[in-house]
Amino acid sequence: MGTSRMFRIFIVLGSAFMILLIILYWDDVGTSHSYLHTPISPGPKMAHPAPGQHQQEKLQKQPPPTPRMLSFLSDIDAFVNQFLEPGTGEPTDPVLAETSNQSEKAEERYIPKQEWKVHQMPVAPELRQRQEHRKRLLEEVCANDSVLFPGQKRTFDDIPNKELDHLIVDDRHGIIYCYVPKVACSNWKRIMIILSESLLHDGLPPRDPLFISNDQAHNSSMHFTFNKFWKRYGKFSRHLMKVKLKKYTKFLFVRDPFVRLVSAYRDKLEVGNEDFYRKFAQVILRRYANQPTPPSSVDEARAAGLHPSFSQFIQYLLDPQTEMDMPFNEHWRQVYRLCHPCQIQYDFVGHLETVEEDAAHLLRLLRVDNVVEFPTSHGNTTSSSSEAQWFSTVPRESLRELYKLYEPDFRLFGYDRPDSILNE
Structure with missing residues (x-):
C-alpha cells in the first residue's frame, strides 16, 4: 500500500513538473509550426481553483492556449493515464x-x-x-x-x-x-x-x-x-x-x-529495382564495371545483360x-x-x-x-x-x-x- 501511494505521488509530482515546464516554454511550444502535429481536437477540460488577483493579472497577460498546445496537453495526459488503473487513479503494472x-x-x-x-x-x-x-x-x-x-x-x-x-x-x-x-x-x-x-x-x-x-x-x-x-x-x-x-x-x-x-x-x-538501380547500381557500374555511361533505366540495363x-x-x-x-x-x-x-x-x-x-x-x-x-x-x-x-x-x-x-x-x-x- 505504501509503495502504491508513493508511486501515485510520484506520478502526480511528475505531471505537475511537466505542466510547469509547459508554462515556462509556452511561447516556444505553443506557437511553433514545426514541433507539433496539425491540431485534431482540444484536450479534456480541467478544473482549476479560482486564481488570486496577482494570478489573474498574470493570466490576463498570457495568450490563450492554442489548439496545438491543447493537443499536446492531451497527449501528455493520455501518456500519464496509461500507468493508472482506469477509474481509480491507483498505479498498476504498466x-x-x-x-x-x-x-x-x-x-x-x-x-x-x-x-x-x-x-x-x-x-x-x-x-x-x-x-x-x-x-x-x-x-x-x-x-x-x-x-x-x-x-x-x-x-x-x-x-x-x-x-x-x-x-x-x-x-x-x-x-x-x-x-x-x-x-x-x-x-x-x-x-x-x-x-x-x-x-x-x-x-x-x-x-x-x-x-x-x-x-x-x-x-x-x-x-x-x-x-x-x-x-x-x-x-x-x-x-x-x-x-x-x-x-x-x-x-x-x-x-x-x-x-x-x-x-x-x-x-x-x-x-x-528501378529505384535501387538509379541510386546504387549505376554508381557501382561506373566505378567498378568499366561502364562510364550505364543505361538510364533498369529495363535497359537488364536487356543489355548489365x-x-x-x-x-x-x-x-x-x-x-x-x-x-x-x-x-x-x-x-x-x-x-x-x-x-x-x-x-x-x-x-x-x-x-x-x-x-x-x-x-x-x-x-x-x-x-x-x-x-x-x-x-x-x-x-x-x-x-x-x-x-x-x-x-x-x-x-x-x-x-x-x-x-x-x-x-x-x-x-x-x-x-x-x-x-x-x-x-
Missing part, C-alpha cells in the same frame, strides 16, 4: 495488467473469442535461457573495451534524431520494435500495424498480417517512430522516449550479417568514398547503427534462423498471441548453406576487410566468425 486488458479488447474487435487458438503451455526453459544468453551477450560486448566500434560508448542523448527512424512504437500494447531490413521486417511491420490499429478495413483492424500489402507494411505513415517524436512533442521528445524505453517491451530480429548482405544484393541489385556483380557490390561497401557520399542504405547498414543495442536495453533478441520459435515466444511475452500470429515461413531464399558459394568470387583480402566492417554485428548477436570463408 506492462502486465494494461497489456493484458488491451489484448482482450483487441481480441473482441478482431474475431469471436471461441475461434482463437490461445496458447496455454508454459514457455520452454530453453527458450527463456536462449533470451537470457542473447541479452547477456549484448551487455558484455557493449562493455568490452577490446571490441570498439563507432558509437559504442555514446549515450542515448548523443544519437541524432534521424538515426532513430527504425524504432516503431505501439502505445496500445507498450511495444517498441526496431526493424532491420532483410530480417523478416515486412511481417513484423504488418504485425505492428495490426496491433496499433493504424490500418482499418470496414472499420476493423485486419486479423491476418498477410492481408496487409508489402507497400502498406513499408509505408512510413503507418508507423509512429522515434524520429517523429520531435514534431509532436518538441522539447519533451527525448524525455518521453526515455520513459517509453524504460516502460515498454523492446525487441529486434537479426540474422547472420554476411547472409543478410547476400539477401540485400539479390533483392535490390541482382533483380530489377547488373553489378556481387564482388563489385562488396567493393562498393569497402570503398571509403561510399560513406563520404551518403550513409549506408538501411538494407546493408550494420544493425548496431540501426538499433543502437549499446544505448537501448532490448528485452527480446530474435534470430531469423530460429524465427518461428522466437516469434511464438515473443508474441506470448507481449500477451498478444491471442490477437495475431506470425505468418508461417516458407524458408529463406538466401540460406547460410549457400554463403560460401556467393563469397567465393570475392578476393580474400576484401573478405577480411568486410568482416572488420561487420564484426560488431557478429560479436553483438553471437554469430561465429566465418573462418571457412575468410581463411580458404
Whole structure:
C-alpha cells in the first residue's frame, strides 16, 4: 500500500513538473509550426481553483492556449493515464495488467473469442535461457573495451534524431520494435500495424498480417517512430522516449550479417529495382564495371545483360568514398547503427534462423498471441548453406576487410566468425 501511494505521488509530482515546464516554454511550444502535429481536437477540460488577483493579472497577460498546445496537453495526459488503473487513479503494472486488458479488447474487435487458438503451455526453459544468453551477450560486448566500434560508448542523448527512424512504437500494447531490413521486417511491420490499429478495413483492424500489402507494411505513415517524436512533442521528445524505453517491451530480429548482405544484393541489385538501380547500381557500374555511361533505366540495363556483380557490390561497401557520399542504405547498414543495442536495453533478441520459435515466444511475452500470429515461413531464399558459394568470387583480402566492417554485428548477436570463408 505504501509503495502504491508513493508511486501515485510520484506520478502526480511528475505531471505537475511537466505542466510547469509547459508554462515556462509556452511561447516556444505553443506557437511553433514545426514541433507539433496539425491540431485534431482540444484536450479534456480541467478544473482549476479560482486564481488570486496577482494570478489573474498574470493570466490576463498570457495568450490563450492554442489548439496545438491543447493537443499536446492531451497527449501528455493520455501518456500519464496509461500507468493508472482506469477509474481509480491507483498505479498498476504498466506492462502486465494494461497489456493484458488491451489484448482482450483487441481480441473482441478482431474475431469471436471461441475461434482463437490461445496458447496455454508454459514457455520452454530453453527458450527463456536462449533470451537470457542473447541479452547477456549484448551487455558484455557493449562493455568490452577490446571490441570498439563507432558509437559504442555514446549515450542515448548523443544519437541524432534521424538515426532513430527504425524504432516503431505501439502505445496500445507498450511495444517498441526496431526493424532491420532483410530480417523478416515486412511481417513484423504488418504485425505492428495490426496491433496499433493504424490500418482499418470496414472499420476493423485486419486479423491476418498477410492481408496487409508489402507497400502498406513499408509505408512510413503507418508507423509512429522515434524520429517523429520531435514534431509532436518538441522539447519533451527525448524525455518521453526515455520513459517509453524504460516502460515498454523492446525487441529486434537479426540474422547472420554476411547472409543478410547476400539477401540485400539479390533483392535490390541482382533483380530489377528501378529505384535501387538509379541510386546504387549505376554508381557501382561506373566505378567498378568499366561502364562510364550505364543505361538510364533498369529495363535497359537488364536487356543489355548489365547488373553489378556481387564482388563489385562488396567493393562498393569497402570503398571509403561510399560513406563520404551518403550513409549506408538501411538494407546493408550494420544493425548496431540501426538499433543502437549499446544505448537501448532490448528485452527480446530474435534470430531469423530460429524465427518461428522466437516469434511464438515473443508474441506470448507481449500477451498478444491471442490477437495475431506470425505468418508461417516458407524458408529463406538466401540460406547460410549457400554463403560460401556467393563469397567465393570475392578476393580474400576484401573478405577480411568486410568482416572488420561487420564484426560488431557478429560479436553483438553471437554469430561465429566465418573462418571457412575468410581463411580458404
